[in-house]
Amino acid sequence: MRAVRFTRTGGPEVLELADLPAPQPGPGEVAIDVSHAGVHFADVMFRRGQFPVGLPAVPGLEVAGTVAALGAGVTGLQVGEAVVAVPTGLGGNAERVVAPAVTTLPLDGLDPLLAAATACNAATxxxxxxxxxxxxxxxxxxxxxxxxxxxxxxxxxxxxxxxxxxxxxxxxxxxxxxxxxxxxxxxxxxxxxxxxxxxxxxxxxxxxxxxxxxxxxxxxxxxxxxxxxxxxxxxxxxxxxxxxxxxxxxxxxxxxxxxxxxGLLARRPDLLRAHLAEGLRLVADGTLTIDVEEIGWDGVAEAHARLEGRTAEAKYVLRTA
Ligand SMILES: NC(=O)c1ccc[n+]([C@@H]2O[C@H](COP(=O)([O-])OP(=O)(O)OC[C@H]3O[C@@H](n4cnc5c(N)ncnc54)[C@H](OP(=O)(O)O)[C@@H]3O)[C@@H](O)[C@H]2O)c1
Incomplete structure (x- = not known):
C-alpha cells in the first residue's frame, strides 16, 4: 500500500512516499481502506520529534474510509461500511490503517472529507x-x-x-x-x-x-x-x-x-468515543464548520510546512485515490 512515512525526525523534508505492507487488525481492531486522511498539527509534532515516536512512522491521526476487515471480537461494524476513525498512535496517511473498534464510528451519511478534517479536533x-x-x-x-x-x-x-x-x-x-x-x-x-x-x-x-x-x-x-x-x-x-x-x-x-x-485513547477510549460522536454530530448538522483543502500524496510535506509556518489557510486532508 502507499503511505507517507518518515524514518528520522526533522523538517517536512523527512516525509517520503513509501510502499509498505498493509497492516492487519488484531483483536478489537478494524482495518480501514482510507479514502481521506487529515493532516494534523500533532503529525508535525511527532515528525519534528516533539513527542516520542517509534521509527519508521506513518503520520495520520484521523481517517475516513470503508471497513476492509474486522479483528476478533469486533461487533457492530460491517466489512464495506463507511466509517470515520481515530487510529491508535499514527498510521492514517496511508491507503490502509488499523484502528480500535471503539474509536471507529459509522459515517452515517457525513461527507468523508469533512469527517477526516474534523475527527480529532471536534472530539477535542x-x-x-x-x-x-x-x-x-x-x-x-x-x-x-x-x-x-x-x-x-x-x-x-x-x-x-x-x-x-x-x-x-x-x-x-x-x-x-x-x-x-x-x-x-x-x-x-x-x-x-x-x-x-x-x-x-x-x-x-x-x-x-x-x-x-x-x-x-x-x-x-x-x-x-x-x-x-x-x-x-x-x-x-x-x-x-x-x-x-x-x-x-x-x-x-x-x-x-x-x-x-x-491520553484518553489509551486510558478511556469509551470517553473519547463519546466526545468523537458528539463532535461529529455537530459537524454533520452544520453547527461546526471548517475550511478544508483536499491535497494529494505529493502535498503532505507542503501541508506540514504551512502548519508549522503558521500560513495554513485551511485544514488539509489527504485524498488517497
Ligand atoms: N489536546 C489534544 O488532544 C489536542 C487535539 C487536537 C489538537 N491539539 C493541539 O491544538 C493545536 C492546534 O491544532 P490545529 O489542528 O488547530 O492546528 P493548526 O490548524 O495548525 O493551528 C495551529 C494554531 O496554533 C497557532 N500557533 C501559535 N504558535 C504557533 C507556532 N509556533 N507554530 C504554529 N502554530 C502556532 C496558530 O495560529 P497563530 O499563528 O494565529 O498563532 C494556529 O492557530 C496544536 O498544538 C495541536 O497539537 C491538541
Whole structure:
C-alpha cells in the first residue's frame, strides 16, 4: 500500500512516499481502506520529534474510509461500511490503517472529507469545553490559537454551550479575521490581549482560557484569568512551556486543567468515543464548520510546512485515490 512515512525526525523534508505492507487488525481492531486522511498539527509534532515516536512512522491521526476487515471480537461494524476513525498512535496517511473498534464510528451519511478534517479536533473541542473547562452558561472564554483548525471549532462550540463572551487571539490581524469568520465575537493579536481584556470582561478577566499555543501567551494567561478561572492546556504549538509551582494555583485561586486525546485513547477510549460522536454530530448538522483543502500524496510535506509556518489557510486532508 502507499503511505507517507518518515524514518528520522526533522523538517517536512523527512516525509517520503513509501510502499509498505498493509497492516492487519488484531483483536478489537478494524482495518480501514482510507479514502481521506487529515493532516494534523500533532503529525508535525511527532515528525519534528516533539513527542516520542517509534521509527519508521506513518503520520495520520484521523481517517475516513470503508471497513476492509474486522479483528476478533469486533461487533457492530460491517466489512464495506463507511466509517470515520481515530487510529491508535499514527498510521492514517496511508491507503490502509488499523484502528480500535471503539474509536471507529459509522459515517452515517457525513461527507468523508469533512469527517477526516474534523475527527480529532471536534472530539477535542467537545472534551476540552465540557470535560476539562467545565464550561457553564455565562462564562467568558478566551481561545489562544483561534485561527487554526481546532480554534475554528472551539469558538462556535463555546457559544453553543452557553458562553456569554467568546474571544479569539491569533498572530496577525488576517488570522484574527479568520477567527471572527468562524464565530468569535472578538478576535485580535496576542499582543493586544493585555489592553483589551479589562474592557471586554468588565475588569474581571476570562473565566476560561483555552491554550493550545504555549510560549508567551501561556505565560500571560494567568494575568488574564478571572478569580476561580480555568486555564486549560491542550497543546504546545510554540514548543515552549512555562514552569509553574503548585502553590501558585492556591495563591492565585485558579484551576489548571488539560485534555489530551491520545491520553484518553489509551486510558478511556469509551470517553473519547463519546466526545468523537458528539463532535461529529455537530459537524454533520452544520453547527461546526471548517475550511478544508483536499491535497494529494505529493502535498503532505507542503501541508506540514504551512502548519508549522503558521500560513495554513485551511485544514488539509489527504485524498488517497
Ligand atoms: N489536546 C489534544 O488532544 C489536542 C487535539 C487536537 C489538537 N491539539 C493541539 O491544538 C493545536 C492546534 O491544532 P490545529 O489542528 O488547530 O492546528 P493548526 O490548524 O495548525 O493551528 C495551529 C494554531 O496554533 C497557532 N500557533 C501559535 N504558535 C504557533 C507556532 N509556533 N507554530 C504554529 N502554530 C502556532 C496558530 O495560529 P497563530 O499563528 O494565529 O498563532 C494556529 O492557530 C496544536 O498544538 C495541536 O497539537 C491538541
Amino acid at each position: 473541542a467537545v472534551g476540552t469545553l465540557r470535560g476539562a473547562a467545565r464550561l457553564v452558561a455565562g462564562d467568558r472564554v478566551l481561545v489562544l490559537g483561534a485561527s487554526g483548525a481546532l480554534g475554528s471549532l472551539l469558538g462556535r462550540l463555546a457559544t453553543v454551550y452557553g458562553a456569554a463572551l467568546v474571544v479569539g487571539a491569533a498572530s496577525t490581524p488576517e488570522r484574527a479575521a479568520r477567527a471572527t469568520a468562524h464565530g468569535y465575537q472578538h478576535a485580535f493579536e496576542y499582543a493586544e490581549l493585555a489592553d483589551r481584556t479589562p474592557e471586554l470582561t468588565d475588569g474581571h478577566g476570562f473565566d476560561v482560557i483555552i491554550d493550545s499555543v504555549g510560549g508567551a501567551p501561556r505565560e500571560q494567561a494567568r494575568s488574564l484569568l478571572a478569580v476561580l478561572g480555568r486555564h486549560v492546556v491542550i497543546g504546545n504549538a510554540a514548543d515552549q512551556d512555562i514552569s509553574l509551582d503548585a502553590n501558585q494555583v492556591w495563591y492565585d485561586s485558579f484551576t489548571l486543567a488539560g485534555y489530551n486525546l491520545g
